[in-house]
Amino acid sequence: MKIVIVGTGYVGLVSGTCFAEMGVDVTCVDIDRQKIENLEKGIIPIYEPGLEDMVQRNIKAERLHFTTNLTSVLNDIQVIFSAVGTPPDADGSADLKYVLEVARTIGQNMQQYVLLVTKSTVPVGTASLVRQTIQMELDKRGVYIEFDIASNPEFLKEGDAIKDFMSPDRVVVGVESEKAKELMTKLYRPFLLNNFRVIFMDILSAEMTKYAANAMLATRISFMNDMANLCERVGANVNMVRKGIGTDQRIGGKFLYAGCGYGGSCFPKDVKALIQTADQNGYELRVLKAVEEVNAYQKQVLFHKLEKQFQSDLSGKTISIWGLSFKPNTDDMREAPSLVLIEKLLKAGCKVRVFDPVAMPEAKKIIRTKMAELIPEDSFNMYFANDIYDAVLDSDALMLVTEWKEFRMPTWPVVKKAMTGLLILDGRNIYDENEMNELGFNYQCIG
Numbered sequence: 001m002k003i004v005i006v007g008t009g010y011v012g013l014v015s016g017t018c019f020a021e022m023g024v025d026v027t028c029v030d031i032d033r034q035k036i037e038n039l040e041k042g043i044i045p046i047y048e049p050g051l052e053d054m055v056q057r058n059i060k061a062e063r064l065h066f067t068t069n070l071t072s073v074l075n076d077i078q079v080i081f082s083a084v085g086t087p088p089d090a091d092g093s094a095d096l097k098y099v100l101e102v103a104r105t106i107g108q109n110m111q112q113y114v115l116l117v118t119k120s121t122v123p124v125g126t127a128s129l130v131r132q133t134i135q136m137e138l139d140k141r142g143v144y145i146e147f148d149i150a151s152n153p154e155f156l157k158e159g160d161a162i163k164d165f166m167s168p169d170r171v172v173v174g175v176e177s178e179k180a181k182e183l184m185t186k187l188y189r190p191f192l193l194n195n196f197r198v199i200f201m202d203i204l205s206a207e208m209t210k211y212a213a214n215a216m217l218a219t220r221i222s223f224m225n226d227m228a229n230l231c232e233r234v235g236a237n238v239n240m241v242r243k244g245i246g247t248d249q250r251i252g253g254k255f256l257y258a259g260c261g262y263g264g265s266c267f268p269k270d271v272k273a274l275i276q277t278a279d280q281n282g283y284e285l286r287v288l289k290a291v292e293e294v295n296a297y298q299k300q301v302l303f304h305k306l307e308k309q310f311q312s313d314l315s316g317k318t319i320s321i322w323g324l325s326f327k328p329n330t331d332d333m334r335e336a337p338s339l340v341l342i343e344k345l346l347k348a349g350c351k352v353r354v355f356d357p358v359a360m361p362e363a364k365k366i367i368r369t370k371m372a373e374l375i376p377e378d379s380f381n382m383y384f385a386n387d388i389y390d391a392v393l394d395s396d397a398l399m400l401v402t403e404w405k406e407f408r409m410p411t412w413p414v415v416k417k418a419m420t421g422l423l424i425l426d427g428r429n430i431y432d433e434n435e436m437n438e439l440g441f442n443y444q445c446i447g
């Protein structure tokens with residue numbers, strides 16, 4: 001079977017490569033010429049464990065191809081996946097210009113039946129816009145060509161993308177014709193050996209399912225962060241509370257980790273977009289508004305702890321940060337809690353020393369652009385360190401913001417010797433409080 005995937009970002013590249021791994025002949029299309037030229041050589045634009053090897057293997061097997069020209073491959077296939085970006089508009093709603101551009105190109109150039117499957121996260125009702133856009137282009141051409149649309153939202157997580165795509169808990173597919181259902185069944189059949197279900201439903205419900213899933217997960221995190229902040233005030237331990245409630249099967253143990261807030265390209269954007277969808281439909285999503293509010297507060301919690309420790313006198317203090325990406329195993333810096341902290345520290349007059357095992361180049365680019373006015377050229381207030389020990393040199397406090405594996409068991413005596421102060425703020429609750437106290441640190445975590 002041959003398919004086309006339009007948009008070769010996290011979702012498009014992972015989906016395309018995984019389908020190719022299962023024997024499907026896949027052509028990935030992107031408008032970014034540089035990206036496609038690199039991919040043709042097997043160089044991938046993102047950090048995602050295991051992906052580069054798999055891309056190279058499937059290029060070699062001639063099952064994975066790349067092009068910038070959608071029209072050139074349009075009439076050789078029946079199924080097109082659209083996995084282009086849906087970034088937030090100024091008001092938080094999803095910008096559909098890339099999604100509709102793909103539909104337009106298809107309508108303008110298709111010569112035979114196609115099934116257009118939207119994999120991007122799109123607001124409920126988008127499929128009708130996609131259908132109308134294709135139909136309008138066909139009408140302009142004065143031709144009748146049958147086509148179908150479907151919704152197949154993606155639930156993969158960055159850093160675990162291949163495993164999540166190959167063995168998901170479920171695949172959700174919204175269809176409105178038997179033919180579309182048959183094509184999607186055929187395409188996902190090889191994956192079913194990995195023991196999951198394809199859940200077919202109507203398109204509106206499929207679109208809504210994606211937002212509801214992310215909203216529920218974000219809600220769990222904000223709920224636990226709220227609980228953690230209360231635990232601190234009453235003397236309880238949120239890790240114990242997490243274990244205590246997570247063993248109730250109705251609650252479940254996943255996504256209950258308190259920390260310094262959720263980031264990434266999905267939760268913040270999708271929670272905002274769902275709130276907008278509700279507003280546009282005359283309904284207020286009060287729970288989700290609170291989820292956002294709690295998360296904005298939580299991204300600053302480590303800073304508040306620092307202020308409290310130094311009686312708000314932070315000017316001239318050297319503060320180290322371990323971990324910059326929004327979560328481990330990715331170089332993605334979008335909405336990363338580290339960015340909020342760095343900006344607050346620089347504004348308070350601190351010297352900031354940071355280290356991340358993978359995200360340093362991406363972080364440097366963003367920090368130097370977004371915070372340029374806070375980092376004058378002749379100042380030394382922002383230092384991108386070479387390793388974890390270099391990062392803590394002469395520092396008054398260390399903040400652990402992203403729980404990369406290499407931060408889990410540092411040689412603490414070396415850290416202690418390098419630091420001037422003893423304050424360790426653990427934003428992901430990965431260290432043992434007793435051990436840290438025995439080592440002589442002033443250790444504080446979340447909740």
Ligand SMILES: NC(=O)c1ccc[n+]([C@@H]2O[C@H](COP(=O)([O-])OP(=O)(O)OC[C@H]3O[C@@H](n4cnc5c(N)ncnc54)[C@H](O)[C@@H]3O)[C@@H](O)[C@H]2O)c1
Pocket residue numbers: 006007008009010011012029030031032035083084085086098101102119120121122154155156157158265266
């Ligand atoms: N990143 C994730 O973990 C994740 C997971 C699930 C769902 N999603 C959703 O999937 C969608 C894609 O996300 P992403 O992170 O892969 O985005 P991305 O920004 O990494 O990639 C999108 C790609 O689409 C390309 N593109 C834009 N317009 C195009 C066009 N007309 N023709 C061809 N290519 C075009 C861009 O050049 C870019 O390479 C979004 O809706 C996102 O919300 C993302």
Ligand SMILES: O=c1ccn([C@@H]2O[C@H](COP(=O)(O)OP(=O)(O)O[C@H]3O[C@H](CO)[C@@H](O)[C@H](O)[C@H]3O)[C@@H](O)[C@H]2O)c(=O)[nH]1
Pocket residue numbers: 121154155156157158159214217221254255256257258259260261262263264265266267270326327
């Ligand atoms: O218990 C937890 C779990 C996660 N996080 C934070 O939540 C954010 C998002 O983490 P994660 O969900 O693992 O990463 P994403 O790659 O953003 O994946 C989410 O967003 C994707 C895009 O929509 C969806 O496909 C995935 O199912 C959904 O988990 C990160 O900042 C994490 O640190 C917590 O604070 N506590």
